[in-house]
Amino acid sequence: MAKEIEMSTKYQPNQVEAGKYEKWVELDLFKPSEDDSAEPYSIVIPPPNVTGKLHLGHAWDTALQDIIIRQKRMQGYDTVWVPGMDHAGIATQAKVEERLAEQGTNRHELGREKFLEEAWNWKEEYASNIREQWAKVGLSVDYSRERFTLDEGLNKAVTKVFVDLYNKEKIYRGEYIINWDPKAMTALSDIEVDHKDIQGAFYHMKYPLADGSGFLEIATTRPETMLGDTAVAVHPDDERYQQYIGKTVLLPLMDREIPVVADDYVDMEFGTGVVKITPAHDPNDFEIGNRHDLERLNVMNRDGSMNKNAGKYEGLDRFKARKEVVADLDELGLLIKVEEMVHSVGHSERTGVVVEPRLSTQWFVKMEQLAEEALANQKTDNKINFAPERFEKTFETWMENVHDWVISRQLWWGHQIPAWYHNETGEVYVGETAPEDAENWTQDEDVLDTWFSSALWPFTTMGWPDTDNRDFQRYYPTNTLVTGYDIIFFWVSRMIFQALEFTETRPFENVLLHGLIRDEDGRKMSKSLGNGIDPMDVIDEYGADALRWFLSNGSAPGQDVRFSYEKMDSSWNFINKIWNASRYVIMNLEDFEYEDIQLDGEKTLADQWILARLNETVAHVTDQFEKFEFGEGGRALYNFIWNDYCDWYIEMSKEILNEGTEEQKRTTRSILTYVLDQTLRLLHPIMPFVTEEIWQHIPHEGESIVAAAYPVVHPEFENADARDNMNTVIELIKAVRNIRSEVNRPLSQTVDMIVKVNSEADKEMLTANKSFIVRFCNPGELTIDTEVDVPNEVMSAIVKGAEVFLPLQGLVNVEEEIARLEKELDKWQSEINRAKGKLGNEKFVSNAPDAVVQAERDKQVEYEKRYQAVQDQIAKLHELK
């Protein structure tokens, strides 16, 4: 009877996904509609680093964006999703240098130009990997707009921004203590430093007073920096040390006389209350040095080795020097003790080495005003909406406490700073082009922090500084930015103040923040732990659709999510369910065409009910997606498909398709197809591949589901009666199944059924659906009436509107059945008590909404009815004994 179809029994993701993405790209489905009457909707991708493969976090981040943009596209918006990648200065340069080292060379041998060529080759290689991965995940980005943070347009924009900020005195150059990465040999901003607790030591040592009157005891965790000490400090109110202020101590090992100064910064309670001051190697000491006009003595080279200012320690690595300094002090009897301690030490986010605070001349962005404006903007209509909202506070707190931003990096791979120094006068020139007498000037060797260019991403991708072009006019500001909460400081904040400064509007209306992906044990995925999971492996095993389903449904917004193979199994499983339900529909369509779909025919209760449920689902899913609550929306879809469509509608449709008239069959086929079609459309943003595959197999109009219209609510499908009646039917069927299960009567054996209904209306309704009840309950004889004869030896159940009795001569264990019913009686009794209690509370009746009170009254009536019925049945059973 059913048609043979070309769909495997099991869902096979590799087969389903093959070739689809290429087809979509070929059909230009990811390009904007260019329909000016449509509302625009734009997203720019957070550009992944060109340093390697995408990880699961990227898959999550981009899948969320794809869900949003695909839904908006189906809803008729003129959508654009701009892809691109980040040059990732330090990270990429480090990788390229690693590769050069393998080849037995290094960047200095190659020279700047050759090195950059190598870096560009690297970029091309990795960019194509990344594009392949995007394709596998199914991302509907518009490749014709792809950008790179180091391309020509970006470079122009970056230069303009630098020069403008310089002219507005929001960029300055100066000598300060910065975080220095001795491996990469570059400055780092504060947020590129990770503080980690490590085992270290507190070295207590003696500094002899120059006049020979004794010693001051000083403690430090970095003894090698003493070589650069230019003072020691005590608190001005510290009685212990009053006498020493203004005297000098003899710096051990260096034999320099350095002053004892008084400064409020010193904490009398901490350590000995005496602090060594190394203005060139500690940010606080630098400040104290400024206040007391102390010399800044730099004792280290760029690579972390000691320099000539370190005397005999010159050339030693800083950690080697530490050991030697300690040993020498010990020998001189100046080492008091070494106290083991765990303390927090800054590490380079990129290279992992211990960061050295170091005096250095760098470029900075002055943050005060930019931060103030960003904060003030949050109080206007132009504010950025954070989802979840709590992250707005994270953003604000950071902005309120932000320090000036070190933007120069001692690298080659990046935007070279548009500043030139006069070869003779040392005069500084900053401009978009080189000075005219170029031969007399030398350009700053350094490049800008990667984040300086990524901060401009939302508007540079739209063509800025050309603000007259169509993309900028139409798609900027963008609608939604999706990224992890871990880069609010690095990226989100900086995009916000730069956009406000240069485009006078927010860069995006919404920012959706997600968490991190953890491994099955809840640990962060990291290279050092080796617990990373390659999303491509997951896709090969389960399909991109299953991965996307897991990622969008695995957790609540802003929460971290644990990767779980178990959940991947159940994702696959869900898709397999959809697959098989679709197979059922397709098998039963025979020659049914798109034109044959007819929703106006006479409908069964199930028909009306499933359309009403579809309507509710459409409304709910649309609403949840609007709030970026994909998990909640997904759950509604899951329940609708599995519990309503598969468990009930499909099962009931079998009755019509087997026994119904041609007209009835047509309506059923129409609704089976229509509901499946609508459901596939709702699912498509989350699982694009399998929905396309199935959609192509069912009667449809249009070349791809990608461009199909998103479902909308149909008021004419609303039907409260159908919902109530269907619930009665379902409850009745479940009650019978329950009893059959109790007495171990499988469906293959008939059992008579007597249904005593409360009203003529219920009688009519159940009689009309008799064939469905027969299908699900397999009764020998089925009686439905308001007055019925019930034999003594029966098992019974009561549902809303009806009582059902199953005569089971010889099968009813009277004792057990009484016990079962008494348990039920207790249940109803406690429900009645609860309802009575509430209704007896005058405050409840007067304060609670009428609907809530009325619902409580209805419940009480219903439960009392059920209680009475169960009690009657128990009495009967007692007679039987």
Add this chain to the structure above:
RNA sequence: GGAUCUUUAGCUCAGUUGGGAGAGCACUACCUCGACAAGGUAGGGGUCGCAGGUUCAAGCCCUGCAAGGUCCACCA
């Protein structure tokens, strides 16, 4: 030190303006019926971390505490 998140079934987690606790997996029993056994049917399992408070009503709001996580700051 500051901020923030988490604590709900054996495990992993949902629970959206406060109005009778849910899912997946695991568990028990039964069922190969022409979509699906990676399935179906029925079922067991929770003082929603603890203590107070607000309210007619609290998993949800407020306060405090405990445990675990994360971020920021400090650490001479």
